[in-house]
Amino acid sequence: MANAIELTNASKVYRRFAHRRQFATLKSALLSRSLVRDLRPDETFTALNNVTVSVPRGQTLGVIGRNGSGKSTMLKLVAGITKPTSGTVKVNGRISALIELGAGFHPEISGRENVFINGIMLGLTKRDIAARFDEIVEFAEMKDFIDAPVKTYSSGMYMRLGFAVAIHVDPEVLLVDEVLAVGDEGFTHKCLDKFAEFKRRGKTILLVTHSLGMVERFCDDALWLDGGRIKGSGDPKRIVGAYVTDVEKREERELAATDAKARHDANAVVVSPDEPASAVLPDNPVDTATAAGDMFRAAEGRWGSREIEIAEVRFVGPDRESGHVFHSGDRVDIQIRLRAPLPIDDFVVGIGIFNADGTCCYGTNTYLEELAPETISGDAEATFTIESLDLVEGTYKVDVAVHKVDGYPYDYHRLLHTFRVKSRVKDVGIYRPRHTWGFSKNMRFKELREPRS
Amino acid sequence: MLHNLAQLPRYRGLIQSLVARELKARYRGSVLGFFWSFVNPLLLLLVYSIVFAYIMPARFTGGEEPKPFADAYPYGVFLFCGLLPWTWFASSLNESAGVLISGGNLIKKVLFPAEVLPIVTALANMVHFLLGLPILVLFLAYYRAPITLGELAWFPIIVLVQLIFTTSLGLLVAALTVHFRDIRDILSNVLSLWFFATPIIYPWQHAPDLGKWFLNANPFTHLAISYQEVLFFKGPFGHWRWLLALAAASLGLFLFAYFVFDRLRDTFAEEV
Numbered sequence: 001m002a003n004a005i006e007l008t009n010a011s012k013v014y015r016r017f018a019h020r021r022q023f024a025t026l027k028s029a030l031l032s033r034s035l036v037r038d039l040r041p042d043e044t045f046t047a048l049n050n051v052t053v054s055v056p057r058g059q060t061l062g063v064i065g066r067n068g069s070g071k072s073t074m075l076k077l078v079a080g081i082t083k084p085t086s087g088t089v090k091v092n093g094r095i096s097a098l099i100e101l102g103a104g105f106h107p108e109i110s111g112r113e114n115v116f117i118n119g120i121m122l123g124l125t126k127r128d129i130a131a132r133f134d135e136i137v138e139f140a141e142m143k144d145f146i147d148a149p150v151k152t153y154s155s156g157m158y159m160r161l162g163f164a165v166a167i168h169v170d171p172e173v174l175l176v177d178e179v180l181a182v183g184d185e186g187f188t189h190k191c192l193d194k195f196a197e198f199k200r201r202g203k204t205i206l207l208v209t210h211s212l213g214m215v216e217r218f219c220d221d222a223l224w225l226d227g228g229r230i231k232g233s234g235d236p237k238r239i240v241g242a243y244v245t246d247v248e249k250r251e252e253r254e255l256a257a258t259d260a261k262a263r264h265d266a267n268a269v270v271v272s273p274d275e276p277a278s279a280v281l282p283d284n285p286v287d288t289a290t291a292a293g294d295m296f297r298a299a300e301g302r303w304g305s306r307e308i309e310i311a312e313v314r315f316v317g318p319d320r321e322s323g324h325v326f327h328s329g330d331r332v333d334i335q336i337r338l339r340a341p342l343p344i345d346d347f348v349v350g351i352g353i354f355n356a357d358g359t360c361c362y363g364t365n366t367y368l369e370e371l372a373p374e375t376i377s378g379d380a381e382a383t384f385t386i387e388s389l390d391l392v393e394g395t396y397k398v399d400v401a402v403h404k405v406d407g408y409p410y411d412y413h414r415l416l417h418t419f420r421v422k423s424r425v426k427d428v429g430i431y432r433p434r435h436t437w438g439f440s441k442n443m444r445f446k447e448l449r450e451p452r453s
Numbered sequence: 454m455l456h457n458l459a460q461l462p463r464y465r466g467l468i469q470s471l472v473a474r475e476l477k478a479r480y481r482g483s484v485l486g487f488f489w490s491f492v493n494p495l496l497l498l499l500v501y502s503i504v505f506a507y508i509m510p511a512r513f514t515g516g517e518e519p520k521p522f523a524d525a526y527p528y529g530v531f532l533f534c535g536l537l538p539w540t541w542f543a544s545s546l547n548e549s550a551g552v553l554i555s556g557g558n559l560i561k562k563v564l565f566p567a568e569v570l571p572i573v574t575a576l577a578n579m580v581h582f583l584l585g586l587p588i589l590v591l592f593l594a595y596y597r598a599p600i601t602l603g604e605l606a607w608f609p610i611i612v613l614v615q616l617i618f619t620t621s622l623g624l625l626v627a628a629l630t631v632h633f634r635d636i637r638d639i640l641s642n643v644l645s646l647w648f649f650a651t652p653i654i655y656p657w658q659h660a661p662d663l664g665k666w667f668l669n670a671n672p673f674t675h676l677a678i679s680y681q682e683v684l685f686f687k688g689p690f691g692h693w694r695w696l697l698a699l700a701a702a703s704l705g706l707f708l709f710a711y712f713v714f715d716r717l718r719d720t721f722a723e724e725v
Contacts, residue, residue: 014723080564082722100562108478117474120467121565149481 002092004173004204005055005078010087012048012073012228047073049228050087055221057092058202062215062236064243065225066250071208074225075099075177078206093172093204096122102162107151111142114150115165122169132168139190140164160187167194174198177208212240248325248422255324255395255418262416266302300397300416304409308347308376308402312337313417326389328423328432334384336400343377347410351384352399354415361391361430367405390432393423454715457568464569468576471569475577487584494537494585498592501536502529505654530592534685535653535677537589541582542619542673543644548574549623550630550637557725567721568714571623579616593684604683604690611679614696618672618703624710628717631724653677675699 048070055061063071076082077089079097104121105114115136119129129136137146140160150158167174176195195218198205209215215222215236222239224232226246232239314322316333326332334351350365366373398417403409423432439445480486505528552570559565593600630636651673652660660668668674675695682690 076722081561083719095564097563100558103558103562104556104565106474106478108481109474113474113477117470120470121559121563125466126470 002057003054003090004057004059004092005053005061005206006088006090007051007053007074007077007084008088008090010048010051010074010077010084010089011046012070012077012082013085014045014047015043046228048077048084048225051225051228051230052087053223053230053233055204055206057204058199059220060199060205060207060218062219062222063206063208063225064210064212064215064222064240065231066247069225070228071225072099072177073228075175075206075208078173079175091173094123094169095173095175096166096169096171097175097177098163098166099175099177100162101159101166102150105150105158105162108149110149111146111153111161115146115161118162118165119169122166124169136161136164136168139168139194141187163191167191171203173204173206175206175208178210212244216240251420252323252325255420259324259416259418262300262418263302263413266300266413266416301414302412302416303414304401304403304411306411307342308338308340308344308410310336310400310402310411310413311339311379313398313400313413315417315419324418325420325422328389328391328393328421328425329434330389332386332389332419334386334398334400336382336384338376338380338382338402340376340378340380343375344410345373345375346404347373347376348403348405349382350399350401350403352401354397354399355391355430356395356397359430361396363399365401373405388434389421390434391421392427392429392432393421395420454712457566457715457718458711460566461568464566467566468569468573471573472576472580475573476580479577490581490584491588493581494533494540495588497536497540498529498533498588501532501654505529505532527592527596530589530596530598531656531681531685532654533589533592534681535651537582537585538615538676538680539648539651539653539673540585541578542615542676543648544581545575545578545619545623546626546644547640548578549627550640553627553631553721554634554725560721560725567718568624568711571627572620575616575620575623578619579612582612589684598684599687600684607679607683607690607693607696610700611676611683611696614700614703615676617707618676618699621703621707621710624707624714628710628714628721631717631721647671647673651677652681656681672699672702 051070051074053061063074065071073082075097076099077084078091079095079099080089080091081097081099083089102114102118104118106117112133115133116126116129119132120126124132137143140157140163142157142161142164145153145157150161153161174195195205199218205218207214207219219236221234222232222236223230224239224243231246232242312335314335314337315324315326316335317323317326318330318332322335336349338349340347348365348367350363350367352363353361355361396419397415398419399412399414400417401409401412403412476487480489483489485492549571552574553560553567556567556570559570560567626636626640650668650671652668657665657668657674657678675692676699678692679690679696682688682692
């Protein structure tokens with residue numbers, strides 16, 4: 001089968017001008033006689049690096065990747081809007097690019113006239129458009145407004161009309177860039193149906209999207225770009241899985257970095273043990289738990305006498321590895337390494353978990369749980385095991401503290417530790433009770449809907 | 454380049470509808486609408502007539518001056534013969550300078566033949582020029598200008614030459630402005646100098662000898678003289694040699710401009 005799209009070692013290098021260059025003008029170019037030099041880039045940015053892909057006719061390729069990974073550049077190369085710096089791009093058949101919907105609509109003239117002009121720009125003849133006009137308007141759900149000037153349209157109407165024209169060009173190769181967010185649920189379904197129809201009719205589709213579910217459901221193949229290079233290609237399920245794992249790892253690193261920074265900053269302003277900051281700040285996790293409002297005022301910080309020091313706090317996931325990103329329902333250990341240079345017999349270890357709003361999700365300490373302190377000396381470790389992390393998706397901050405029974409702080413880590421909970425299900429709230437649904441026989445559901453991820 | 458040039462006729466449907474859109478959009482929302490195409494040149498004529506008839510009376514009574522068709526020298530009509538095509542030329546260039554930048558959405562996001570934009574600009578302004586002609590015809594008829602059919606046959610040729618010349622410069626200006634935005638600012642000044650360096654508000658014969666040499670080097674001189682000879686002055690059209698030479702030069706210029714445009718084409722999507 002012939003390939004509809006073929007990229008061979010395609011690279012795209014953009015010129016990136018330093019600030020000085022950006023303001024280089026004809027005058028300065030002439031004055032310094034550096035016209036030629038100025039036109040030559042001195043700093044370049046490789047948006048796409050040696051990419052080789054082929055899409056056989058009738059196949060759908062999903063392209064995924066982080067922002068700035070070169071997805072849109074690739075689409076532009078395929079669309080012919082820009083030329084590759086090196087390598088070749090070959091496309092067989094008429095292209096329609098759903099890149100910028102309604103690009104070239106003129107605000108002053110009516111939707112009707114714009115449909116004609118847009119269609120001509122996309123390669124149709126007047127007669128073609130006249131034949132499809134009703135269908136286009138119908139699809140865009142614009143019957144009542146088609147004769148109003150485009151400048152009066154809402155952005156949704158604008159996009160819908162643009163989409164409708166582009167999709168009625170009847171292309172052999174359809175390029176789609178993140179455009180399904182243009183309408184209400186109903187319109188989105190219509191678009192999806194239209195894509196399915198395109199697929200059935202053996203058209204080639206190149207889909208750039210962040211909607212991983214769409215890639216899994218729609219595409220015959222997936223391509224994962226990262227930093228302009230191909231990081232993986234092949235079966236959509238496998239590629240999406242690898243991509244999700246990579247995203248989690250990246251988040252993990254970012255969280256670890258912000259955590260380390262927070263602790264570093266907190267250490268820089270050590271409150272002297274003589275004047276415990278507990279006078280102004282809630283000094284034990286239980287108080288904090290009851291005074292959620294204080295969270296808005298409370299900042300990250302660390303204080304205490306350090307007679308007992310919290311040396312390290314680690315989150316350990318089900319894989320027994322220390323990390324910051326967990327899935328809802330995971331077993332998570334919070335391991336607290338303590339150091340007491342001198343033996344101490346009055347101590348309480350506490351934990352508080354807060355969500356991004358500052359709401360305390362849970363707080364407890366050893367005193368509340370009626371553990372009477374006896375002694376601590378040298379390096380010690382306390383582990384707080386959460387059997388099942390039944391929280392909804394989000395970022396959570398953790399207080400960890402050791403203090404006397406009366407509240408005098410040894411070492412108080414206020415919101416210095418962060419972890420993130422991920423979940424396939426986008427439920428809301430804070431707490432996710434373990435649950436199942438049950439239904440009587442006369443109440444049925446279809447096959448599982450596409451999970452939105 | 455030649456391949457792209459050969460594609461140009463395929464875009465005529467696109468060019469046609471874009472010109473129509475340009476014209477429709479221009480007066481959309483104004484009370485007089487299309488009427489402005491007539492009123493604008495009329496007002497322009499009025500302004501220049503007042504200036505040169507009352508404020509700075511022009512005395513064009515040199516010896517070798519060709520006879521106008523009427524005893525009273527209808528200066529306004531003379532002026533109009535050169536001013537109308539000049540307006541077409543100047544506004545085309547001014548608009549061309551910004552046309553790729555304002556059409557950036559098309560160039561960046563859609564596969565769109567960029568050269569269509571300056572061509573549309575030149576054509577849309579030509580339509581305005583043609584719409585202004587009835588005013589001129591009215592005045593010529595009022596003064597009973599002795600226009601012969603033989604002379605009039607040259608008129609479309611002059612318009613065609615100007616179209617090629619204007620389009621060529623429009624392509625150049627459009628392509629270069631993408632890289633040097635300064636051109637937009639320089640251009641309006643260059644054009645006003647160019648205006649006075651062209652025999653539009655004064656007849657060619659009034660220029661000093663040194664100036665004549667200079668004026669001859671100005672391509673628009675020959676267009677202006679051609680319009681004036683055909684429409685205003687008595688006698689057969691004597692400037693045709695210059696006009697044909699200009700036609701040839703314009704074709705050359707067009708190829709050159711298209712070549713430059715084509716070379717820069719790939720940079721547009723990144724620079725606009």
